[in-house]
Amino acid sequence: MSIDLLAVSEMNKEQAEQELQRLNALISQANIDYHEQDAPQLSDADYDALKRRNLEIETRFPDLKRPDSPSDQVGSAPREGFGKVQHAVRMLSLGNAFETEDVSDFVARIRKYLNLSATEPLTFTAEPKIDGLSLSLRYENGVLVQAATRGDGSVGENVTQNAKTISDVPHVIENAPSILEVRGEVYMRRTDFEALNRRQAEAGEKEFANPRNAAAGSLRQLDSEITRSRPLRFFAYAWGALSEALSETQSGAVDRLKSFGFSINPLTKICTGSSELIAHYQTIEEQRATLEYDIDGVVYKVDDLDFQRRLGFRSTTPRWAIAHKFPAELAWTRLEKIEIQVGRTGALSPVARLAPVTVGGVVVSNATLHNQDYILGRDSKGGEIRDGKDIREGDWVQIYRAGDVIPKIADVDLSKRPDDAVAFVFPNICPDCGSKAVREDGDAIHRCTGGLICPAQAVEKLKHFVSRGAFDIDGLGAKQVEQFYQDGWVKEPADIFTLKDRFGSGLQQLKNREGWGDKSAENLFQSIEDKRKIPLSKLIFALGIRHLGESASSLLANHYRSWSNFEKAMSKATPNSGEAWDALISIDGVGEVMANSAITSMQQEAERSSIDRLVAQLDVQDVVQNTANDSPVTGKIVVFTGTLEKMTRAEAKVRAEALGAKVSGSVSAKTNILVAGPGAGSKAKKAEDLGVLTLSEEEWLDLIGDL
Ligand code: IVH
Numbered sequence: 184m185s186i187d188l189l190a191v192s193e194m195n196k197e198q199a200e201q202e203l204q205r206l207n208a209l210i211s212q213a214n215i216d217y218h219e220q221d222a223p224q225l226s227d228a229d230y231d232a233l234k235r236r237n238l239e240i241e242t243r244f245p246d247l248k249r250p251d252s253p254s255d256q257v258g259s260a261p262r263e264g265f266g267k268v269q270h271a272v273r274m275l276s277l278g279n280a281f282e283t284e285d286v287s288d289f290v291a292r293i294r295k296y297l298n299l300s301a302t303e304p305l306t307f308t309a310e311p312k313i314d315g316l317s318l319s320l321r322y323e324n325g326v327l328v329q330a331a332t333r334g335d336g337s338v339g340e341n342v343t344q345n346a347k348t349i350s351d352v353p354h355v356i357e358n359a360p361s362i363l364e365v366r367g368e369v370y371m372r373r374t375d376f377e378a379l380n381r382r383q384a385e386a387g388e389k390e391f392a393n394p395r396n397a398a399a400g401s402l403r404q405l406d407s408e409i410t411r412s413r414p415l416r417f418f419a420y421a422w423g424a425l426s427e428a429l430s431e432t433q434s435g436a437v438d439r440l441k442s443f444g445f446s447i448n449p450l451t452k453i454c455t456g457s458s459e460l461i462a463h464y465q466t467i468e469e470q471r472a473t474l475e476y477d478i479d480g481v482v483y484k485v486d487d488l489d490f491q492r493r494l495g496f497r498s499t500t501p502r503w504a505i506a507h508k509f510p511a512e513l514a515w516t517r518l519e520k521i522e523i524q525v526g527r528t529g530a531l532s533p534v535a536r537l538a539p540v541t542v543g544g545v546v547v548s549n550a551t552l553h554n555q556d557y558i559l560g561r562d563s564k565g566g567e568i569r570d571g572k573d574i575r576e577g578d579w580v581q582i583y584r585a586g587d588v589i590p591k592i593a594d595v596d597l598s599k600r601p602d603d604a605v606a607f608v609f610p611n612i613c614p615d616c617g618s619k620a621v622r623e624d625g626d627a628i629h630r631c632t633g634g635l636i637c638p639a640q641a642v643e644k645l646k647h648f649v650s651r652g653a654f655d656i657d658g659l660g661a662k663q664v665e666q667f668y669q670d671g672w673v674k675e676p677a678d679i680f681t682l683k684d685r686f687g688s689g690l691q692q693l694k695n696r697e698g699w700g701d702k703s704a705e706n707l708f709q710s711i712e713d714k715r716k717i718p719l720s721k722l723i724f725a726l727g728i729r730h731l732g733e734s735a736s737s738l739l740a741n742h743y744r745s746w747s748n749f750e751k752a753m754s755k756a757t758p759n760s761g762e763a764w765d766a767l768i769s770i771d772g773v774g775e776v777m778a779n780s781a782i783t784s785m786q787q788e789a790e791r792s793s794i795d796r797l798v799a800q801l802d803v804q805d806v807v808q809n810t811a812n813d814s815p816v817t818g819k820i821v822v823f824t825g826t827l828e829k830m831t832r833a834e835a836k837v838r839a840e841a842l843g844a845k846v847s848g849s850v851s852a853k854t855n856i857l858v859a860g861p862g863a864g865s866k867a868k869k870a871e872d873l874g875v876l877t878l879s880e881e882e883w884l885d886l887i888g889d890l
Pocket of ligand 1: 420421
């Protein structure tokens with residue numbers, strides 16, 4: 184470690200705050216390197232030294248302790264990583280409902296999707312949402328063979344040994360399907376949590392902020408003997424892979440889990456319609472304070488499993504379930520300062536720095552302020568928020584936290600406003616590079632016009648470039664690109680790929696750097712080499728063009744198929760007219776905003792030459808159609824019109840897309856198939872004129888093999 188660090192005893196408050204920020208970034212990156220990338224860059228001793236220094240500063244300046252302090256991340260401190268487990272069936276999260284109306288909308292949406300008449304029955308289960316962490320248990324021929332955390336939903340951590348120490352997780356079950364994955368929530372009872380914290384305090388160990396953290400920290404212990412000493416529990420409420428169905432209903436399946444020996448939540452109830460759901464929500468809410476464990480809402484699930492199958496999933500949440508959350512938790516504190524952060528696309532985001540306050544068991548010291556209007560007490564349409572009260576430095580503000588979202592400011596107490604508080608003046612220059620920051624008509628956001636000369640934008644762009652869904656270069660995370668940028672080694676993405684050549688024999692320079700050794704420097708250059716070959720969609724996403732997220736980038740890649748096609752089309756296109764523009768917005772899912780943004784970035788001179796320099800370093804992989812998995816409709820543009828009788832429009836669209844078709848709303852010469860139900864009108868006529876293949880709903884189902 185470097186020896187020229189400022190001694191903690193000599194720091195002033197500002198230096199301490201900056202140092203905590205720096206340490207937090209270093210430790211988080213180290214955690215990611217160790218746990219997620221399996222590629223530690225720091226020795227254990229260096230890692231411990233960082234954590235000790237962090238704690239030392241927090242002890243000297245307790246009010247500077249960050250809500251995301253590394254000192255609180257007990258269970259995830261890396262020692263030896265857990266193995267990774269690929270979930271056979273993804274572990275999803277749930278959409279949220281906050282108001283009664285959201286619940287009736289949820290029920291109405293489902294009825295509509297399934298095309299149920301008002302008299303046809305639709306029942307739900309309603310059960311507490313346990314505030315713990317989810318766990319998937321795999322049994323093969325009745326024997327527990329693997330336990331995994333949710334992780335990112337696709338890949339979790341192998342915690343089999345630890346899960347075996349949980350008292351209500353059976354090791355062997357009888358009469359179970361040969362493959363059975365049981366899913367549910369690991370939690371700690373409040374009384375057990377308090378007793379654990381007392382023991383921790385007596386032993387001089389860190390106490391946990393709440394039962395959820397205690398449960399997570401205990402399950403993710405590398406030493407399962409420690410987990411054994413922690414009183415964890417498990418409620419089963421779902422399943423993953425199965426060799427045979429458990430039941431025809433959600434409630435029946437959960438009863439089967441009970442018969443296998445699992446604990447299931449006794450407050451689960453079958454309800455018909457939204458008023459019964461709300462009534463049960465209220466019953467559970469009334470009991471909330473007296474329950475033995477923390478809950479943060481009520482989960483509603485469609486009971487009929489065939490309906491669940493038909494409803495399916497959005498990208499990360501099922502359509503057939505929702506979490507009705509209890510109201511957000513609130514707390515008052517002082518707003519000390521309003522700071523402006525500059526993002527990758529130049530957006531200036533105001534952030535409230537708060538006197539730290541506990542909201543629902545978590546210490547909060549930052550809240551988002553969104554934009555100028557929000558600070559002034561106005562919403563995007565000019566209406567009032569917080570009764571039109573503005574937010575000023577020095578104000579007494581009410582913070583609310585709902586679930587995992589970034590805390591927000593719910594209210595301002597004007598009676599406590601200091602006399603000298605002045606209205607916040609939103610900057611019209613970028614705090615980072617001094618370029619003009621402009622707010623365009625119709626946009627709520629101020630943007631720095633500095634483009635690539637703005638260091639904040641350049642660094643954020645680089646961080647995005649190396650992030651997970653983009654180039655994801657092992658050993659090159661946010662921390663390293665920030666450092667390389669400051670050293671002048673990497674100013675733009677292309678520089679990453681010329682780094683080694685530019686270093687030449689001066690590789691020693693990197694090896695001599697703090698945190699780098701022979702092995703890690705060589706590994707870094709190897710992982711950079713490995714990423715020269717990059718799929719087109721990842722490259723497009725990595726460019727960090729505004730409005731082009733991962734899915735839009737995939738849509739563009741699938742349409743243009745090669746970098747040269749994409750690049751030519753973007754260079755040729757003119758906003759709002761012309762053939763190239765029409766082709767671009769004919770892609771289902773690509774709207775005008777995205778299209779404009781893509782064209783502008785690809786035609787902006789400085790940005791474009793930076794992109795060209797990058798691409799010259801790469802071997803961009805074309806998109807090839809995977810014919811092995813083709814369905815008869817893969818790649819076809821399909822339009823549905825008229826009344827469908829076997830399924831709703833939404834369902835038809837989802838199924839067609841799952842088979843690789845593109846569903847469009849209007850008929851054009853590019854349309855391959857029109858599926859026309861009774862009552863089809865102008866679209867059928869147009870299809871006929873254009874000679875587009877027109878199928879009835881039954882013929883369509885025949886074609887996709889689904890009758
Ligand atoms: S069902 C496909 N039921 O909440 C849906 N989840 O916010 C599977 N959770 O990841 C989840 N109690 O960890 C379900 N009774 C319950 C739950 C529950 C807690 C957690 C679970 C999930 C998260 C989503």
